[in-house]
Amino acid sequence: MHGQDVVLDGVSMRFGDFTAVQPTDLTINAGEFFSILGPSGCGKTTILRMISGFLDPSAGDVRIGGTSMAGIRPNARPTALIFQNLALFPLMSVWENVAFGLEARGVPKKVRRQRAEELLAMVALTGQGEKKPTELSGGQRQRVAIARALAVEPAVLLLDEPLSALDLKLRQHMRSELKDLQRKTGVTFIYITHDQGEALTMSDRVAVMNRGVVEQVASSDEIYNQPGTPFVASFVGEQNVFRGKLSGLDGEIARVDTPQGEMLARLRGRAGVGDEVMIFVRPERVGLGGTGTDDAPRNRLRATIERRDLEGPFVNLHCRAGDAPVTVHLPNSGDTASSLASGETDLAFRPSDAIVMPVGDLARE
Amino acid sequence: MNSLVKSYGKGLTGIFLALTAVWIALLIVLPQARMIERAFTYVDRSGDAATLSLEIDRAYTRVFDIDTDLRDLRAQLQAGQEAGQAAGGAPAGGLPSPSLVPSPSLTPSPSLTPSPSLTPSPSLPSPAAPSPGVAPSPFAPPQQAALPLEEVEGRIVALEEEKAGLQGRIAELEAIEAETTKTAGISESYSAKNFTNMSELHFRIFLSTIFYALCVTLLSFVVCYPVAYAAATAKSANKVALMMLGLIIPYAINELLRIFSWVMILEKQGILNGVLDALGLIDMQAGEGIRFVASNGAVFTVMVYAYVLFMVFPIYNTIETLDKNQIEAARDLGSSTWRIHWRVVLPHAKPGIAVGAIMTFMLSAGSIAVPEIVGRGLHPDWFAQVIYRRFFEAGSWNEGAAYSLALLVACIAFILVNMAVFRVGIRDIAK
Amino acid sequence: MTVITAEQIAAGAAPRRRRIRDWSDAVLSGYLLLFFAYMFLPLMFMVAAAFNANPTPSVTDWQGFTLKWFQALPRDARFVQGLLHSLAIAGGVIVISIPLGLAGALILTRLQSRASTLLYTVLVSPILTPGIVLGATTMIFWRDAFGMEAGLFTAAIAQAAFIASYCMLMFMARLQRQDRALEEAALDLGASSVFVFRRITLPFLMPTMLTAALISFLQSIENYNTTFFAIGSSWTLVTEIGARMRFGLSPMINVIGVIFVVITVVSATIWVLARRRGGNG
Known part of the structure; x- marks a missing residue:
């Protein structure tokens, strides 16, 4: 099996007056694990269905391995889709499910049977071939669906939130299995999800979508640490947000007047002095006031602790600074944290850990 | 239409559409349309040919009635001779008149109507037919006072003469009809009549x-x-x-x-x-x-x-x-x-x-x-x-x-x- | 004291309400008893009279227990022939109705246009048309258009005209429960439309196909109004029963009645039991 690249060239999709996907250019490299992350209704499933051929784009072109897919029906594309509900054929046995694509291609039964067994072995389901899909557990059904899709040796495997029906433990386990499988087969995986954990852990690159627009395409690290838009910043991971006015610019560092006092942060995007802006800072980048050891400049603010949650490796402090809620994730060091159940405290974060973005897009929310 | 082709492909969509079209055409719309057309087609039966065919119909009806009567009278005669007396249920009125027994399989008037459904069926209550329900039904024809044997014989003769006359007349009329239908057909026209x-x-x-x-x-x-x-x-x-x-x-x-x-x-x-x-x-x-x-x-x-x-x-x-x-x-x-x-x-x-x-x-x-x-x-x-x-x-x-x-x-x-x-x-x- | 607490009101009202409820329940139960007596007594009379030696079907004038009417039935050529006709027509009706109903249902469930309501109306209209009108139109049309005289063929066509609609409704109900993703998954795996239809859709519809065939068969066998008009000089078991009944009553009809009742009771019981098990499971 060899992965192929997928190119969306100015692809858009309209349903009547509603534009599900704005004109989009996107290149997914051959053999890549690529995720499309976004809230429900953002257009990610529409993109998937345009790649698989169940929807024809209103404009633009989908190319797979350099070949335009215009006018090519789903059954003639080098893609295989794993459905959200898996869509296993209930009346067929497990091996017949796996071998369905081969049956459709007229492969003789003996060969089909053998190939199905190989694939079932690959997904650790040896000896389950005669069962009906309903007799398997959720995780096993998941693997049958994957085996069935891989049986047709697709160049691109499309996965539509395939783990959403599983419980948490199984989901985490399947993540690593999927990643392994992708590496083993070299097939291009395009993975649709609204679960950022899934997207960030498995993917080589992630596209974050909102309202039919791809807001950012980048590696997991970059998405998390260098969000390109306010939406990406707020959708991926947790953020503390302070609103204010830009009062000055010093190279990359912006000075912002907020109700919590003046703060410094890195500017991303375009903004001028006097603009309404937002400051984003991750809870784990905020520390208690006295803990800093270097001389780097810090933003400091005074906050009231309202609640303390212990979450295993972290202690989460829910505080309030003026009218802004502030969450702080402290590493659980074992002794000190338990005293911080209430009262006032000083909080601080480095300007390089905070980013400033114009309110712009988010104001629409 | 696009959604159909997408679901079933061209071939199957064609087959399904064809089947549905046949269904609609042959089983639903065309029969209704034909009925409506018939409903609004008035057949004028006042023409010569119509009068003629009416007369032929009447003659056939009469012949049939005579046949029925004859059969009954003969049965009565035979029964009377065998029993040495004139008693018995000779239904002089014949079978119940056709209008009372409208079943297609039971109407005893084979030649009067154009419908093929009126051919006398074997279920006519002939003595051989095993229909035990017939005898006690309220349909049993009214019993008539028995006639003396001589009178029965006399009537048989009279009826047979009449029948022979009628049959001659029918042949005559039918010959005329065969010639004239070409020219003086029954006129049909669309109307709400x-x-x-x-x-x-x-x-x-x-x-x-x-x-x-x-x-x-x-x-x-x-x-x-x-x-x-x-x-x-x-x-x-x-x-x-x-x-x-x-x-x-x-x-x-x-x-x-x-x-x-x-x-x-x-x-x-x-x-x-x-x-x-x-x-x-x-x-x-x-x-x-x-x-x-x-x-x-x-x-x-x-x-x-x-x-x-x-x-x-x-x-x-x-x-x-x-x-x-x-x-x-x-x-x-x-x-x-x-x-x-x-x-x-x-x-x-x-x-x-x-x-x-x-x-x-x-x-x-x-x-x-x-x-x-x-x-x-x-x-x-x-x-x-x-x-x-x-x-x-x-x-x-x-x-x-x-x-x-x-x-x-x-x-x-x-x-x-x-x-x-x-x-x-x-x-x-x-x- | 004129102050009445809410509790007192509730305490006073509740028993009264329960009394009314018991009373109306009793009326309903009594009514049901009457209703089912009305439904079943005539049928019981019919069954009982089949065993009465009296040649006039009766339960009041009992002339002794007999099975002779049962023995007479298979010797009655017209009844036997009528049964054969009925079976032939029913076979024809199934062969016509299932494909037509299936095609209509498949089109209607996927047709996304305003024409679909119109099409639906046309396709179910035979169900809402009086049987004699269906029979008459079929008889007229096939004779006028093809010179086909009324007979077994036109009877089967006339019946199929409305039985196909019933089949279509059954198929539509089933198709609405179908998971579209199954078809898409099959298509995505490289199957052609025909292959998807043969391997996914048809097997999914198979149980409905059997039910529809059974119901078509029963509807066809039982039909009187439509058949009566469309069958011409031929006859089915049921039109023959009708023809005989006009002449008066015969215990042979009671015998047929007994057979029908037994078949109905057995199959209805099986159906209800199957439904209960399906409902619980």
């Missing part, structure tokens, strides 16, 4: 049939609603199963057999009279007994019985989907039983009532089985029978088509009124 020519009697029958059908529908609703409600709200699974069984069995048993069971009850020697006899109200031994059959009342009673269950299931289906907690809640809030039904159950059951009403009305307005069998031709016709006679006895298919169309229009009107009153769409109705 088939409707406007409907006799006052037929129109009255039409109206009263509609009226009776409405009554049957209303009565069925009154009878069925409590039953449907009880079945849909029954709490224990066993009770539900038992009620379903109790409703399905009579529903699934053939319409004719349901009618038959009631004729047994209403028959002159039937169960109802037997009960009256046992109560000492009448004396059946003395030949007393009320003939309940062959009255409009009997037709009506049996019709309610035959079609009542078509109301139960649609109503049951809708009430079953009602959240029973709504009833409990309404009761808890102190609503009276009437109010609960009026405000909660009935509004929810509206689509079911509409479906039940439409089915019941359609079945009773178009029922031929009940009036034919219960009525025995001895009471004023119902409209379905009038239609039947237009087709198979008057041989006027165009008038029959016009009358059928009238019935169909009445049913469509009823459906539309129902859809408006109950505010339901066509997709709610046919489910």
Whole structure:
């Protein structure tokens, strides 16, 4: 099996007056694990269905391995889709499910049977071939669906939130299995999800979508640490947000007047002095006031602790600074944290850990 | 259309569309269209050829009557000679006249009508046919005082002469007809005359049939609603199963057999009279007994019985989907039983009532089985029978088509009124 | 004291309400008893009279228990022939109705246009048309258009006209429960439309196909109104029963009645039991 690249060239999709996907250019490299992350209704499933051929784009072109897919029906594309509900054929046995694509291609039964067994072995389901899909557990059904899709040796495997029906433990386990499988087969995986954990852990690159627009395409690290838009910043991971006015610019560092006092942060995007802006800072980048050891400049603010949650490796402090809620994730060091159940405290974060973005897009929310 | 091709591909879509087109064309639209065309085609029978064919028809009728009489007289003669006496049941009137026995398989008039369905069938009550039911039926022809043998012989001779004369005349007329049809055919033209020519009697029958059908529908609703409600709200699974069984069995048993069971009850020697006899109200031994059959009342009673269950299931289906907690809640809030039904159950059951009403009305307005069998031709016709006679006895298919169309229009009107009153769409109705 | 607490009101009202409820329940039960008596007594009379030696079907004038009417039935050539005709027509009706109903249902469930309501109306209209009108139109049309005289063929066509609509409704109900993703998954795996239809859609519809065939068969066998008009000089078991009944009653009809009742009771019981098990499971 060899992965192929997928190119969306100015692809858009309209349903009547509603534009599900704005004109989009996107290149997914051959053999890549690529995720499309976004809230429900953002257009990610529409993109998937345009790649698989169940929807024809209103404009633009989908190319797979350099070949335009215009006018090519789903059954003639080098893609295989794993459905959200898996869509296993209930009346067929497990091996017949796996071998369905081969049956459709007229492969003789003996060969089909053998190939199905190989694939079932690959997904650790040896000896389950005669069962009906309903007799398997959720995780096993998941693997049958994957085996069935891989049986047709697709160049691109499309996965539509395939783990959403599983419980948490199984989901985490399947993540690593999927990643392994992708590496083993070299097939291009395009993975649709609204679960950022899934997207960030498995993917080589992630596209974050909102309202039919791809807001950012980048590696997991970059998405998390260098969000390109306010939406990406707020959708991926947790953020503390302070609103204010830009009062000055010093190279990359912006000075912002907020109700919590003046703060410094890195500017991303375009903004001028006097603009309404937002400051984003991750809870784990905020520390208690006295803990800093270097001389780097810090933003400091005074906050009231309202609640303390212990979450295993972290202690989460829910505080309030003026009218802004502030969450702080402290590493659980074992002794000190338990005293911080209430009262006032000083909080601080480095300007390089905070980013400033114009309110712009988010104001629409 | 695109969505179809996408789902099934070109080939299969083509096949499905072709099949559906054939269905619509050959089974639904074209037959209806042809009927409507016939209904609006008036055949003028006043032309020469029409007069001629009428005369030929009459001659054939007479020949047939003579044949029947002859057969009876001969049988009587033989019986008389054998027994050495003239006693016996010689039905001088012949069989019941055709208009009383309108069944296609039983009408003893093979050559009069254009319909092939009137060929005499082997089920004619000939002595050989094993039909034990014939003898004691109220249909037995009136017994006539026996005639002396000589007189019988005399009549046979006279009839045979007349028959020979008629046959000669028929041959003559048919020869003329064969020549003239080319020139003086029956003239056909589009007009509404088939409707406007409907006799006052037929129109009255039409109206009263509609009226009776409405009554049957209303009565069925009154009878069925409590039953449907009880079945849909029954709490224990066993009770539900038992009620379903109790409703399905009579529903699934053939319409004719349901009618038959009631004729047994209403028959002159039937169960109802037997009960009256046992109560000492009448004396059946003395030949007393009320003939309940062959009255409009009997037709009506049996019709309610035959079609009542078509109301139960649609109503049951809708009430079953009602959240029973709504009833409990309404009761808890102190609503009276009437109010609960009026405000909660009935509004929810509206689509079911509409479906039940439409089915019941359609079945009773178009029922031929009940009036034919219960009525025995001895009471004023119902409209379905009038239609039947237009087709198979008057041989006027165009008038029959016009009358059928009238019935169909009445049913469509009823459906539309129902859809408006109950505010339901066509997709709610046919489910 | 004129002050009445809410509890007192509730305490006073509750028993009264329960009394009314018991009372209305009793009325309903009594009514049901009457209703089922009305439904079943005539049928019981019919069954009982089949065993009465009296040549006039009767339960009041009992002339001894007999099975002779049962023995007479298979010797009655017209009844036997009628049964064969009925079976032939029913076979024809199934062969016509299932493909037509299936095609109509498949089109209607996927047709996304305003024409679909119109098409639906046309396709279910035969159900809402009086049987005699269906019979008459079929008889007229096939004779006028193809010179086909009324007979077994036209009877089967006339019946199929409305039985196909019933089949269509059954198929539509089933198709609405179908998971579209199954078809898409099959298509995505490289199957052609025909292969998807044969391997996914048809097997999914198979149970409905059997039910529809059974119901078509029963509807066809039982039909009187439509058949009566469309069959011409031929006859089915049911039109023969009708013809005989006009002449008076015969215990042979009771015998047929007994057979119908037995078949109905057995199959209805099986159906209700199957439904209960399906409902619980």
